[in-house]
Amino acid sequence: MQIQENLQQIKQEIPGNVKIVAISKTKPNEDIIEAYEAGQRIFGENKAQELIAKQPDLPEDIEWHFVGHLQTNKVKYLAPFVKMIHSVDKLKLLKEVNKRAKSENRVIDCLLQFHIAEEESKFGLDLEEAKDLINSDVFPQLENVRITGVMGMATFTEDEKQIRKEFKMLKNTFNFLKSGYFASEDHFREISMGMTNDYQIAIEEGATIVRIGSAIFGERNY
Numbered sequence: 001m002q003i004q005e006n007l008q009q010i011k012q013e014i015p016g017n018v019k020i021v022a023i024s025k026t027k028p029n030e031d032i033i034e035a036y037e038a039g040q041r042i043f044g045e046n047k048a049q050e051l052i053a054k055q056p057d058l059p060e061d062i063e064w065h066f067v068g069h070l071q072t073n074k075v076k077y078l079a080p081f082v083k084m085i086h087s088v089d090k091l092k093l094l095k096e097v098n099k100r101a102k103s104e105n106r107v108i109d110c111l112l113q114f115h116i117a118e119e120e121s122k123f124g125l126d127l128e129e130a131k132d133l134i135n136s137d138v139f140p141q142l143e144n145v146r147i148t149g150v151m152g153m154a155t156f157t158e159d160e161k162q163i164r165k166e167f168k169m170l171k172n173t174f175n176f177l178k179s180g181y182f183a184s185e186d187h188f189r190e191i192s193m194g195m196t197n198d199y200q201i202a203i204e205e206g207a208t209i210v211r212i213g214s215a216i217f218g219e220r221n222y
């Protein structure tokens with residue numbers, strides 16, 4: 001019952017137009033079902049193998065989001081069902097998603113992941129790399145992917161000012177891309193930022209999607 005209560009509490013705290021991706025990594029399917037029965041439909045995982053193992057046993061109307069670093073050789077396993085990939089950080093990856101989506105007769109939503117944190121370890125594009133990707137010759141031909149916005153992960157820190165600064169940066173990046181490249185595309189409207197420790201700040205700074213794991217499912221044991 002705890003999962004349902006957690007979800008209800010979070011939903012009360014955040015505006016209705018902000019989507020919650022329930023990050024179920026490391027958690028068993030029974031936990032996912034508990035959240036599902038509480039009305040949650042959008043779930044996210046960060047490891048391809050784990051998602052592939054779980055998905056067939058879970059309700060078909062779950063909207064699966066992939067939020068972790070994605071290797072091109074895993075894309076084919078996700079392409080039949082994944083709704084959105086939050087972690088596109090290379091043209092090569094986007095081309096592979098397009099190719100596999102095409103062979104499934106699907107269009108897969110993708111976010112461009114930006115590196116906004118201080119930690120080097122985190123993945124993501126910078127603005128120049130994003131511009132190069134968008135300006136590349138093949139980009140307009142990728143008809144089976146739809147770029148619906150941006151994603152970023154803030155530094156893991158208690159320093160609220162730092163986190164806020166990084167989220168502002170992502171929001172500015174979104175605005176820049178929107179006005180420069182996607183002004184006529186209504187579906188380019190998502191800003192995926194904010195996790196358990198910083199989703200309130202993210203929403204204040206303009207998040208349209210928050211990715212929440214431990215506040216819903218409890219601490220993870222690795």
Ligand SMILES: *Cc1c(COP(=O)(O)O)cnc(C)c1O
Binds near residue numbers: 046211212213214
């Ligand atoms: C694990 C994870 C989350 C959720 O983390 P919590 O702190 O448990 O909310 C969000 N986004 C990504 C990319 C993750 O890997």
